[in-house]
Amino acid sequence: MPGQYHDDWSVLLKRVIGNIVGKSVLYLVLVVGFVSATRAQNAAEKLYKAKCIGCHAADGSANTKAGRNTGAHDLRLPDVQKETDATLIGIVTKGKKKMPKFEEKLKAKEIKELVEYVRGFSNKP
Structure with missing residues (x-):
């Protein structure tokens, strides 16, 4: 068929472009998410400091x-x-004993965000 070859390439090209666009959007979402998490x-x-x-x-x-005292x-x-x-949010918000x-x-x-930051201390000796 005369138009079949053209139609096959057209479909393939649309799939390739769709795949590239889809992966680009996913990559962008991941990068933006990582940057946002890093900023937070x-x-x-x-704030902790x-x-x-x-x-x-x-x-x-x-x-x-001060900590010992x-x-x-x-x-x-x-x-x-x-x-x-x-x-932990309640303790930071309302205080506790001398805090x-x-x-x-x-x-x-x-x-x-401070509570989330403090959670990172559990992985340290």
């Missing part, structure tokens, strides 16, 4: 003078890490 991680790290490092130390160990918890320990996000409350100093989103 960086923002949470900056600004608000928490004085008592909890850079590594979450609470091995600082206030009885700050080692954020790396299983007892802390096993707490639910809601519990100050941050409900008026931080947005709810920032507190949630």
Whole structure:
């Protein structure tokens, strides 16, 4: 058939282009997601350094003078890490014992990001 060869190439070309476009969109979504996650991680790290490092130390160990004086918890320990996000968010928001409350100093989103950041301490010795 005279038009069959052209039609086969046309269908093949459409499939190839569709495949390329589909993969490009997927790649773009993955890159944007990774960049967003990295930015959130960086923002949470900056927030931790600004608000928490004085008592909890850079590594979450609470091995600082203020941490020892206030009885700050080692954020790396299983007892802390096993707490639910809601519990940790509540502690950061309302404070606990000598830990100050941050409900008026931080947005709810920032507190949630801090809790997610602290979860990363469970993987460190």
